Amino acid sequence: MAENKKCAHPSCQCQARADSKYCSPYCEAAGTTTEIQCNCGHPECSATTTV
Ligand SMILES: [Zn+2]
Ligand SMILES: [Zn+2]
Numbered sequence: 001m002a003e004n005k006k007c008a009h010p011s012c013q014c015q016a017r018a019d020s021k022y023c024s025p026y027c028e029a030a031g032t033t034t035e036i037q038c039n040c041g042h043p044e045c046s047a048t049t050t051v
Helices: 025-030
Strands: none
8 A cells, every 4th residue: 555645845746755754855955944945846846826
């Protein structure tokens, strides 16, 4: 069963990778720093409208 866990970056809407708390190196670098918007580049975060 796939484990759905959100990226640990507070501003990120993506699912984290299986081997990481984060979805991308960007979020890994940002860590738990709260940002206005995530810039990881994934569609979930690029979209201005939240689904
Ligand atoms: Zn993101
Ligand atoms: Zn992320």
